[in-house]
Amino acid sequence: MLSLDKFPLGCKGVVDSLELSDEAFRRVAAFGLIPGSRFSLSRRAPFGGPLVLEVGCTRFLLRRSLARFIQVKVAE
Amino acid sequence: MKRFALIGLPNTGKSTLFNRLTGMSQRVGNWPGLTVDLTSARVLLGGSMVELVDLPGVNDLTGYTDDEAVVRDVLMSTAFDAVVLVLNAAQLDRQLPLAMQILASGLPAVVVLNMADEARLMGIKLDVDALQHKLGVSVALVSAKRMEGWPRLMDMLNRQASGTEPAVHAQLDKVPETQEAIALAHACLQGVWSLPPVLPVGQTEKVDAWLMHPWLGLPLFFGFMALLFNLTYQIGTPLQDLVGSGLDWFKEAALGHWLAPLPAIVQSLLLDGIWQGVSTVLTFAPILFVFFILMAMVEDSGYLARAAYLTDAFMARLGLDGRGFVMQLMGFGCNVPAILGTRVMRERKQRLLTMLIIPFSLCSARLQVVVFFSGILFRPQQAPWVLLLLYLLSFAVAIFTAWVFKHRYRGNEAFLLELPPYRLPGLRHMLIRATGEVRAFLELASSFILMGVVLVWLVSHIPAGHDKTLADMLGSVMAPVLDPIGIRHELAVALLVGFVAKEILLGGLAVIYGVPEAGLGAALLHHLDWASAMSFLIFTLIYVPCLSTVAAIRRESKSRAFTALSVVWSVLLAWVIAFVFYQGVHALR
Ligand SMILES: Nc1nc2c(ncn2[C@@H]2O[C@H](COP(=O)(O)OP(=O)(O)O)[C@@H](O)[C@H]2O)c(=O)[nH]1
Ligand SMILES: [Mg+2]
Numbered sequence: 001m002l003s004l005d006k007f008p009l010g011c012k013g014v015v016d017s018l019e020l021s022d023e024a025f026r027r028v029a030a031f032g033l034i035p036g037s038r039f040s041l042s043r044r045a046p047f048g049g050p051l052v053l054e055v056g057c058t059r060f061l062l063r064r065s066l067a068r069f070i071q072v073k074v075a076e
Numbered sequence: 077m078k079r080f081a082l083i084g085l086p087n088t089g090k091s092t093l094f095n096r097l098t099g100m101s102q103r104v105g106n107w108p109g110l111t112v113d114l115t116s117a118r119v120l121l122g123g124s125m126v127e128l129v130d131l132p133g134v135n136d137l138t139g140y141t142d143d144e145a146v147v148r149d150v151l152m153s154t155a156f157d158a159v160v161l162v163l164n165a166a167q168l169d170r171q172l173p174l175a176m177q178i179l180a181s182g183l184p185a186v187v188v189l190n191m192a193d194e195a196r197l198m199g200i201k202l203d204v205d206a207l208q209h210k211l212g213v214s215v216a217l218v219s220a221k222r223m224e225g226w227p228r229l230m231d232m233l234n235r236q237a238s239g240t241e242p243a244v245h246a247q248l249d250k251v252p253e254t255q256e257a258i259a260l261a262h263a264c265l266q267g268v269w270s271l272p273p274v275l276p277v278g279q280t281e282k283v284d285a286w287l288m289h290p291w292l293g294l295p296l297f298f299g300f301m302a303l304l305f306n307l308t309y310q311i312g313t314p315l316q317d318l319v320g321s322g323l324d325w326f327k328e329a330a331l332g333h334w335l336a337p338l339p340a341i342v343q344s345l346l347l348d349g350i351w352q353g354v355s356t357v358l359t360f361a362p363i364l365f366v367f368f369i370l371m372a373m374v375e376d377s378g379y380l381a382r383a384a385y386l387t388d389a390f391m392a393r394l395g396l397d398g399r400g401f402v403m404q405l406m407g408f409g410c411n412v413p414a415i416l417g418t419r420v421m422r423e424r425k426q427r428l429l430t431m432l433i434i435p436f437s438l439c440s441a442r443l444q445v446v447v448f449f450s451g452i453l454f455r456p457q458q459a460p461w462v463l464l465l466l467y468l469l470s471f472a473v474a475i476f477t478a479w480v481f482k483h484r485y486r487g488n489e490a491f492l493l494e495l496p497p498y499r500l501p502g503l504r505h506m507l508i509r510a511t512g513e514v515r516a517f518l519e520l521a522s523s524f525i526l527m528g529v530v531l532v533w534l535v536s537h538i539p540a541g542h543d544k545t546l547a548d549m550l551g552s553v554m555a556p557v558l559d560p561i562g563i564r565h566e567l568a569v570a571l572l573v574g575f576v577a578k579e580i581l582l583g584g585l586a587v588i589y590g591v592p593e594a595g596l597g598a599a600l601l602h603h604l605d606w607a608s609a610m611s612f613l614i615f616t617l618i619y620v621p622c623l624s625t626v627a628a629i630r631r632e633s634k635s636r637a638f639t640a641l642s643v644v645w646s647v648l649l650a651w652v653i654a655f656v657f658y659q660g661v662h663a664l665r
Contacts, residue, residue, distance in 0.1 A: 020490075023139070023140050023488075023490065024488075024489075024490040025254070026135070026136050026138070026139045026140075026254050027135065027139070027141070027488075027490045027492055028490065028492065029136075029254055029255075029258065030085070030135030030136055030139075030170060030492075031170060031492055031494070032167075032169055032170040034255075034258060043284075043288060043385075045288075045290075045385055045386065045388065045389055046290050046291070046389070047389040047390070048389050049385065049386070049388050049389035049392075050384075050385055050388050050389075050491075052288070052385065052495060055169075055170070056167065056169045056170070056271055057166040057167050057198055057200070057271065057275065058167050058169075058170055058494065059494070059495040059496075059497075060492055060493060060494050060495055061381065061384065061385055061388070061491075061492060061493045061495060062492050063388070063392065063489065063491055063492075065392075065489055066489060066490055066491075066492075
């Protein structure tokens with residue numbers, strides 16, 4: 001298990017847990033990132049910029065400062 | 077009259093659907109107590125007049141983003157006959173929870189599954205009738221952009237509008253929390269909606285390989301911005317000139333004659349005061365129109381989200397989000413549309429912070445003043461470097477302002493943004509939107525700017541003894557603040573004129589020194605020493621860009637206090653920097 005900001009680029013994973021406030025959880029969940037959901041990490045902006053994640057048909061930006069609090073597993 | 081609300085997540089095509097249903101009849105307007113404008117229009121559905129309201133996009137009815145609060149406020153304070161839920165058919169996994177919340181609120185609802193074309197391309201399996209059965213409300217699968225699925229949609233809306241039930245308020249206490257809504261939605265989607273095991277690789281990924289490239293992305297971004305910027309002015313400036321000369325012609329050919337019988341002072345008030353104000357406002361219209369068309373293209377195509385991706389690392393440090401950067405850049409053309417464009421940022425604090433820094437972008441009107449001054453104060457080889465320095469100064473001042481205010485207008489760290497597939501923007505949609513924006517701005521700005529122009533006219537025409545006017549007095553009264561920065565007293569009026577619009581500043585200076593504009597350079601050199609002229613220039617660059625910008629800030633922030641803060645801050649900063657410069661030069665001499 002590792003935090004999302006350390007997740008390898010181009011891999012698929014499964015969300016394990018989100019250590020977020022209610023409000024942040026709502027925002028993240030609105031993009032489909034909830035415990036058990038599958039995602040892939042397709043890009044990482046240079047200079048510590050945001051990540052690009054894909055959940056289902058949805059692609060979105062997520063800042064690394066938030067990704068730190070999301071625990072994930074690499075999916076086989 | 078009945079009232080319907082369009083509700084859905086951001087980017088699901090609510091506004092596109094709204095435009096399809098209502099056309100040009102829409103109005104952008106104030107809602108009592110709200111900090112954002114809502115668009116509404118009347119349409120005939122099922123034999124009755126229905127007022128359709130386009131609400132801001134929300135993810136979750138129980139959330140606390142600004143837009144979520146707005147939608148909750150509207151749903152609680154206003155009774156609706158129906159909610160038209162707009163969902164992206166390709167993303168029901170994350171969008172249906174909102175539908176669950178709306179249904180639980182007791183509002184009568186119909187569901188529009190939009191983007192049928194994209195869902196089909198993705199290979200999504202969807203059983204509309206089964207979903208309708210499970211949800212217990214009517215569902216229509218459409219593509220708002222291509223007008224697919226229209227008969228069923230119109231039939232559904234007409235039926236909803238011909239009902240006889242009274243309108244109801246939402247019962248927000250019945251709305252399930254996020255997790256529960258998600259669980260309900262997933263249960264509902266079982267066997268009704270599914271993604272293919274492997275999603276097809278589309279054009280978007282191929283384009284993004286370039287546009288979001290780790291090191292090509294940024295140069296391409298700046299290239300696009302330069303192009304956008306050039307287009308705005310290549311198309312906008314000739315139109316602006318055309319409107320300007322049209323208005324001048326009207327003033328000379330018609331207005332002057334009609335007003336000739338009136339006393340000179342009244343003529344002057346009407347021509348130099350009110351007509352001047354009207355022309356200032358109207359000449360903005362073409363630039364605004366072109367800007368909104370181009371911005372709509374950047375936003376609707378999906379590129380704005382890529383720009384945010386590329387610039388977010390830098391902007392996040394300033395407490396801003398990446399989209400603010402695009403507006404900041406556009407501000408170098410004209411601050412007014414850039415301020416209005418901050419509306420893409422949905423968080424109020426972020427929007428305010430961005431609005432606070434945009435006025436420091438050295439716009440084209442101020443550029444004229446800079447070019448003129450550096451032409452007379454410096455040798456031709458030096459002038460370009462001075463210009464560059466002043467541009468850097470404007471960036472530095474903007475960054476400093478962001479740094480000072482970033483804690484006060486702290487945005488939420490939980491910043492997520494959809495990266496939609498690239499989409500071809502609809503021409504009709506863009507035209508309708510740009511027309512609406514320009515009209516709404518003119519309505520507000522005209523009264524505001526008129527007031528300002530008339531005020532300046534009064535100050536420079538009301539006599540104050542010894543054949544002097546209030547304006548002359550102003551110079552003496554302001555002496556304690558003007559002297560330390562080396563600005564001569566007679567220039568107080570010029571600063572007042574510059575407050576209205578920088579376009580008329582040079583003309584104002586010519587009037588002050590009683591020379592034609594062609595002779596202004598020589599006159600300035602005669603009356604001002606170098607340090608004092610530079611100090612005037614620096615002050616001019618940093619203080620309030622123009623009344624139209626102030627009007628735009630007032631309109632977008634809907635707060636007098638914030639507008640005042642923006643004005644006071646920029647004047648203060650201008651004074652401090654001019655002070656440091658002027659006193660510094662003196663100390664060195
Ligand atoms: N492919 C496709 N794109 C659409 C459709 N409806 C809207 N769009 C596009 O989706 C984007 C967002 O639309 P908009 O109406 O602004 O969404 P809103 O944020 O919900 O108001 C725009 O680029 C539209 O052109 C559709 O049915 N199919
Ligand atoms: Mg919209």
